[in-house]
Amino acid sequence: MLILTCPCCGVTSEETEFHAGGEAHLTRFGPESSDAEFEGYLFMRENPKGVHFERWRHVYGCGKWFHAARCTTTLEIFGTYTAQTTEPPQEIRDIIARKRPGWSWRAFS
Amino acid sequence: MSRAVTALDGATSTDGIATITEVALQGMITLRGDLASAGIKKAAKTVASVDVPGAGQANCSDDRGICWMSPDELLVLCPYDEVDASLDKIRSTIGSDHALAVDVSDARAVFRVSGAGARDVLAKLVPVDLKPQAFAGGMFRRTRMAQVPVAFWLHEEDVFQIVCFRSHARYVFDLLKVAAQPGSAVDFF
Ligand SMILES: [Zn+2]
Numbered sequence: 001m002l003i004l005t006c007p008c009c010g011v012t013s014e015e016t017e018f019h020a021g022g023e024a025h026l027t028r029f030g031p032e033s034s035d036a037e038f039e040g041y042l043f044m045r046e047n048p049k050g051v052h053f054e055r056w057r058h059v060y061g062c063g064k065w066f067h068a069a070r071c072t073t074t075l076e077i078f079g080t081y082t083a084q085t086t087e088p089p090q091e092i093r094d095i096i097a098r099k100r101p102g103w104s105w106r107a108f109s
Numbered sequence: 110m111s112r113a114v115t116a117l118d119g120a121t122s123t124d125g126i127a128t129i130t131e132v133a134l135q136g137m138i139t140l141r142g143d144l145a146s147a148g149i150k151k152a153a154k155t156v157a158s159v160d161v162p163g164a165g166q167a168n169c170s171d172d173r174g175i176c177w178m179s180p181d182e183l184l185v186l187c188p189y190d191e192v193d194a195s196l197d198k199i200r201s202t203i204g205s206d207h208a209l210a211v212d213v214s215d216a217r218a219v220f221r222v223s224g225a226g227a228r229d230v231l232a233k234l235v236p237v238d239l240k241p242q243a244f245a246g247g248m249f250r251r252t253r254m255a256q257v258p259v260a261f262w263l264h265e266e267d268v269f270q271i272v273c274f275r276s277h278a279r280y281v282f283d284l285l286k287v288a289a290q291p292g293s294a295v296d297f298f
Contacts, residue, residue, distance in 0.1 A: 008179070008180055009164060009165065009179060009180065010164055010165060011165065011250070013236055013252065014236050016253060017236055017252055017253050060251065060253040060258045061179075061251045061252060062178070062180065062182075063179055064179065064180070
């Protein structure tokens with residue numbers, strides 16, 4: 001079970017107090033984009049073994065969305081951070097680099 | 110004007126390891142906005158007669174109080190028959206600050222779980238550390254109770270006050286009653 005800390009209200013709880021919102025840091029393609037871009041945005045997702053970035057919502061708590069960096073094999077949470085960003089903050093990348101040397105995930109490694 | 114009643118008309122269960130009571134009609138006002146704004150703080154204080162609590166905290170005494178719901182939301186408690194007047198007071202105090210104040214008294218139900226077994230009962234139902242050192246007076250927590258959202262705080266020693274949606278009132282009452290059934294003490298705390 002995942003233990004998450006909501007960066008909005010500071011509460012630490014297990015995952016049933018939260019709701020997963022899928023892969024984080026997607027680039028949204030809408031009107032004016034190409035069919036290939038739109039298809040990629042709708043359907044193509046990472047499925048890594050290891051470091052992963054996700055959106056979560058503190059659904060039974062403060063109700064806010066946030067981001068989490070975690071390991072899909074060990075369920076370790078590297079950190080949670082604001083939803084108001086398009087890429088993981090440096091401090092989260094540093095923690096992951098320390099714990100998983102040589103990791104890579106899209107362009108964020 | 111129709112006669113206002115609580116969801117379960119004051120249902121009570123006294124034969125278990127904790128006493129469960131539906132609290133009488135309680136005035137509840139949701140106040141949303143920038144909690145750093147002086148107008149919003151003053152508005153909440155004027156109605157509740159207590160200071161605005163910090164994150165994860167509640168300041169409550171009797172049927173007045175302020176609970177911190179989220180970074181942009183407070184739950185202001187006042188006597189049920191003062192809600193309309195309180196809303197007027199809140200709106201005029203806030204002035205031009207961007208905010209939302211709405212009466213949610215009839216959309217919620219309030220329960221009280223009291224007695225030496227109160228912590229035991231609640232700890233069976235919520236994913237929250239309820240050790241006396243971990244959950245003390247003044248703290249406020251929104252969480253999941255079995256399958257529904259609730260919020261609770263320690264009203265006084267061994268007395269928890271729980272707020273849930275009115276449509277969940279029967280479910281929450283029955284849940285608490287089962288968790289408090291005679292002979293079910295865990296005595297963990
Ligand atoms: Zn939260």
